Amino acid sequence: MGKDHVVDQFRPVTPGVPSSEGTPGGPALGELLRLSSRGDQGAFAALYDATSRRAFGLALRVVRxxxxxxxxxxxxxxxVWRTASRFDPDRGSAVAWLLTIVHRKAVDRVRSAEASSRRDVAYHQQNQPVDHDATAEAAEASLEARRVRGALENLTEVQREALELAYFGGYTHxxxxxxxxxxxxxxxxxxRDGLIRLRDAMGVGR
Known part of the structure; x- marks a missing residue:
């Protein structure tokens, strides 16, 4: 049975539906990931049951x-099912690794939707008179967004992860x-350290 088919057996939990979620971040989840990497469907089912509510909640916070x-x-x-073998317990907890994947997928979905929306807007504005002031502002905003994305690449993985959750995901500390x-x-x-490095990378205050 292919791995894609295995995952199709599991559907995300929705708010209000009981979940058998255990305590995330403990060694049990890491062990379930290890077993899942060997094709253990039972271990993957247990991992899914323990974390799917939390994963769905994070995705919902981002995509709305x-x-x-x-x-x-x-x-x-x-x-997760395909890449469980890449989990390294020395670099962080199992739940952090999993939620990072969820957050990245959710952000990609939002960015894709925004790109599609921008294409639609551009299409409908093709025959509209050009507002040079608005065009200049849009160009400046686009350049600033690229600067931020470039600066984020200079952060460590853990700093970038924390900043993305706090400032792009809207989560409290x-x-x-x-x-x-x-x-x-x-x-x-x-x-804090990520913000300092981000500020320095963008030359703010220089």
């Missing part, structure tokens, strides 16, 4: 649409700490 959040969650678990299985103080430090 339950149907799309379900699709994002499904895509994320498909990637406490929520970021919970999602990454970190003490609140450590999460705040990663966010």
């Amino acid at each position: 649409d339950p149907a799309q959040a379900e699709e994002v969650t499904q895509e994320a678990f498909l990637e 406490t929520e970021v700490a919970t999602m990454l299985d970190l003490p609140v103080g450590t999460a705040k430090t990663r966010i």
Whole structure:
């Protein structure tokens, strides 16, 4: 049985539906990932049951649409099933690794939708008079967005992960700490250090 077919057996949980979620971030989840990497469908089912509600909640916070959040969650678990062997417990907790995949999929979905919307707007504005001031502002905003994306690449993986959750995902420091299985103080430090490096990379205040 192919891995894609295995994942199709599991559907994302939705709010209000009981879940058998256990305590995330513990060694049990890491072991389930290890077994899943060997094709153990039972271990993957247990991993799904333990984390799918949380994964769906994160996806919903980012994409803001339950149907799309379900699709994002499904895509994320498909990637987890395919790439479970890449999980390295020395680099972070199992739940942080999984939620990073969910967050990346959700952000990709939002960016894709925004790109599609921009194409539609551009199409409808092709025959409209050009507002040079608005065009200049849009160009400046686009350049600034590229600067931010470029600066993010200069951060460490853990700093970028914390910043994306806090500022692009809209989570509080406490929520970021919970999602990454970190003490609140450590999460705040990663966010603060990431902001400092981001500021320096963009030349703010120079």
